[in-house]
Amino acid sequence: GNSVTQMEGPVTLSEEAFLTINCTYTATGYPSLFWYVQYPGEGLQLLLKATKADDKGSNKGFEATYRKETTSFHLEKGSVQVSDSAVYFCALGSGSARQLTFGSGTQLTVLP
């Protein structure tokens, strides 16, 4: 079956530091991959997505590349801001099911 494993948190960084949150997956076929972000007190929002191997999703300075050979979709940002403090979820959609499979989430705190 499908599964997503993401880097356990919490992650605490100083402003302007480089961010990497690791995500690896197991899936049948060719999944679509997502990163969602959840700000305090809010629902999940799509941050970026990639639908095929070697695609790079990007948004708000965040990037992730769909690596089929390593079954990974790591999230990166070159310079984080305090406003990036949130919980980040890696997810995949694959097979005949319409539901997404989510990772456990990684709490990021950025200190000024």
Added chain:
Amino acid sequence: DAGVIQSPRHEVTEMGQEVTLRCKPISGHNSLFWYRQTMMRGLELLIYFNNNVPIDDSGMPEDRFSAKMPNASFSTLKIQPSEPRDSAVYFCASSWDRVGETQYFGPGTRLLVL
């Protein structure tokens, strides 16, 4: 578009009471999902509908939980009777009916059962 709308945003009730959560999906979306989020268990899929028909309810914790989707623009999740362990944030999400499609989440209902 207004996005996915959920009501109420907050609910405080006493053990044994009936709780009804409501969701209006994005217009045109034909898949709808109910999730529960807690610190201990993270984000759990409870049930999802496709074209108003329940497809997979394997995540519904027990018979006290029920969900309906009487039409394409409205769904309810009901807990009867409620228990303190049902305290959580409940999210509704909707999407187009395609594999790997983006899901759009509502703001959630924060439920506290005393």
